[in-house]
Amino acid sequence: MNHIDGIKKTAMKQLEYPFAQWLERAEALKPALHRWETPAAWLVEVHPDVAAWQNAAVRRLSPLPAALARMRFRKGDVLVAEFPETAVGRLHFRLRAADNYGDSPAWLRLTPAELPAELLHRDDAYTGVLNPAWLPEEIIHVDDLPCEVRLPRRYSCRYLRIEVLGSPGEIIFSEISITSESSLPEALPASPPELPPQEREIDRICLRTIRNCMQTVREDGAKRDRRLWIGDLRIANLLVHCTNHRYDLIERALYLLAGTATDGDILGCAFERPTPRAGCRMHDYALLFSAVLEEYSRFTDHATGVGHALFGIAAEQFHRAAQRWFVGDLARIPAGSWDFFIDHDSRLEKDAAFQALAVFSLQALLRLGAALGRPEEELRPLREWRDRWSAAARLHYYDPAAGVAVCHGQVSYASNAWMILAGILTPAEGQTALRKLEAMPEALRPRTPYLLFTLMEACALCGDRARLQALLLECWGGMLRRGADVCWEVYAPEEPFFSPYQDFRLNSACHVWSAGAAWFLRMGRPQQADDGRCFEKARSAAGLPETS
Template sequence: MSKLKYAYIALFIAFLPWLAFQKVNAQDYYGPQAASEWLTVAEAFKPKLIGQEIHPVGVVKLIPDTSAFQGWKTGPAGTLEDFYSKSFRTQSGTVIDFGAHLTGYYTFTIKESQRVLDGPLRFKLTFAEVPAELSTPFDPYPGTLSRAWLQDETITVMELPATITLPRRMSFRYLKIDLLASPRDFDFKITEMKFSAVSSVNVTPPLLSSKTSAVISKIDAVGLNTLKECMQTIYEDGPKRDRRLWIGDLYLQAMANNYSFKNHDLTKRCLYMIAGLADDKGFLYPNAFETPAPHPQQGAFLFEYSLFFNTTLKEYLAATGDKKTATDLWPVAKQQLENINKHLDQKGLFNAAEAQKEWWLFVDWREGLDKQASLQGIMIFALKETWLLAKELGKEKEVSHIPALISKMTAAARVNLYDKQKGVYVSGPEKQVSYASQAWMVISGVATKAEGQKALKSLVNNKNAVRPGTPYLYHYYVAALIKSGLTQEAKAALEKYWGGMVQKGADTFWEAYDPDNELLSPYNFFPVNSYCHAWSCTPVYFIRKYPEIFQQ
């Protein structure tokens, strides 16, 4: 064998360890066993669901009303006793009210009342969270999400008597039952309906102060119900849709849980699950599915959600003192910071236009919102929270660059995004003014207290300011008001916004809500919106964390 061949073989052998490392690294950035170990921990903390049998409370009719939410409300239309005793052939289209928003499994019983069933029955069952869902034709479907998210099911019954439980989990308050087909001379009755409502919540939070107003008490109750419905075996973003774990929702749910149900094991489970599904570079997918086995939704990388993993982990540690979990997942938090410099210019200013070419930047469901200033603030906030986490864990040396980067980015924001003449923070080439930009400049600490107060107060009379489209962003607006010392304004904003939903009949808080556009939908069809949504539950957090503001 020639000396050259020996040299090639020796070189190949020398590179074997490097090649092996590359193979492992591509499979699991955090080590060959980390992902499986983290997912094992997540599975170990899977909660048992608590079931409760619920029966309907009445029969209602749909009433058009321009003053009602989305133009529809319900009113009494008979008793359940009459409904169960009469032929259903004469009652097709009946709407049943279960009295509150529920998540779980529907069961109904059908019995013959005249002759023998000599052909199949067919029903259409439509489950709705709000009345307008039952009053709006679903087809032809104009939405941008799957038509199958809408909760209408066609059921064929071949034999009677029959007790039927739908296999699909439903999230609803109202049920409309239509008879689509039946034998001509046959008659029957629906004789019973019940619902197995499920949640992982098994505790009742402490009562609010006796000084709490009726409005705040009701908002808190609806917020708790929203959170409870979304707390299944993971923190779901919505039990109707999308029924999965999103990091941005997780952050807000976990904070609300810290001050209410205190089910910290569920937060722990979700943190380990998200970490265990990281991509081959160690970055986090924005959301994950729990079944049939935990797996991420691969696709667009949602930049700011990856940073909210860090803030969630920091809040979890503060609430529990569980340093083992925080230490286990610290490498994941540290890795999420690696993207921050990618689209910063030399001054430390974020280039949103370039970032959006490869990443999804969210901030809020609001068309036309410029996201540069918001992302600048979110990054600074995440850096500060990660630095606090590092200090708690004794990991400062691993991220020693953070303080200087915070200073650089803060200075860049103050020089380039603050309009001193108008007293507001602007975003993008058009120097857009928005609630989002002011909120994140305040929360991140870029704005001084005086600047924050001036900027936030100016929004009220600025008709051109881009407003929030969802409770998700409104949460951060209220948080900014509190941070800037505008506590009475924060209370008034919470009462007006979430209280507005309560006044319009909400028994859980909605995914999207614009008081001036009740049909607002990020998906081009409001019935497919979620009307019980995780990111909307945060009045619970504010009311219970700041009793001196909200319970007086």
């Protein structure tokens, strides 16, 4: 079946949905931004060091702002400033001529960086597959000294390198700072008080990541690609629920995604700017929309009406998926398609994971339908698909002898995690599968913290707390040891320069889908918020077994 034809054939129902109204709801939910100053804290030097992450270490030379007052810069000179934490916002500084004469402009190359290696490799030939315009760098002229320079674009950075390309004699920099911005306030929420030190630190970097990415939409990463992706949104929703309770940002995202649906298809992502508009297709994400909708709706006690408003279009995605991707009761992803995510791994056989994800999302939507009292005729096809797809997946992909799910001969954590999470394997089978996988070096491991999150959810669902904790310490503990103060989009300890975009400088260092540890750190722990043991509560609301 040609999936493009399939898409055309199902181009229906679009006029039945109040897209414009949904976009209005999204606009009404647009948050005001908090702003605060994060002044640069140190003058530093970045130097090669094989012992450091990505072979780049930072030496702190002197504290700012004092050091700058004594320094004079002219053509060819460089300064690197370090901020006290990775900050997202607008860079600014003051500039004057040392002799107060200043007969000509200053010409500066500014390179904001999240990680030190980006600075060491700033002039490397570009090898990435994305638009190189994402590389953070500005070359500016400053006409009238003395003045305050404020860069209009927003950056995510821990470091700012300034190279003087031209100057009117000697110039003096001062007050290097970033006006941080977020829809959340500067102060991070409290961490659960009983957390041991390392987990407490992990929690802080997660919370900082969430705060930094919560802008006028919940962005995946503040550095690059400000599309609103549904996969990341699901993790963000859980994080909002267990930390800052800014549900409005999730609801805004749900309406943006629904409002920018194309021919009735919910796409994988939406753009906020310059005006809300459709992103690109990602067919697993279109189904996962239902899971986010259900979780959100439940966390907010169905109070805002978004569940009712978007139930229909969420359900519609399964009608389309059934028609487009299923041959009998088995999903067949078109060969070579980029339009199914699961993980950043082109080797991955995705049919099993995709089918399990569909079942997981259907279960969520059915729960939502039941909670909202949607009519039986609306729920019936969903229930049938869930049952048939679930049974077919178990039959086709679960190998009881090997104790793991196998997809077209390939064993992967992706297939198994989603099969477990969808309840296609029992918790006991899941626990076995997780144990077996560890003994199979050929099993494809998660490459993104997004899939890692799914795997950790699967561990939680099986009650495998030890494995969950080990994964958490391996990933987030590892990032911490390597100097992270926010959660990296990509963390492959054996491949420090791995990039899904084929140039590590494009990797985002502050990425919501990597902040999921905060959810697990709160799992089963007392909460300050009124929702008590939120993970437990969520699980029990989902009709899932207790974990402890």
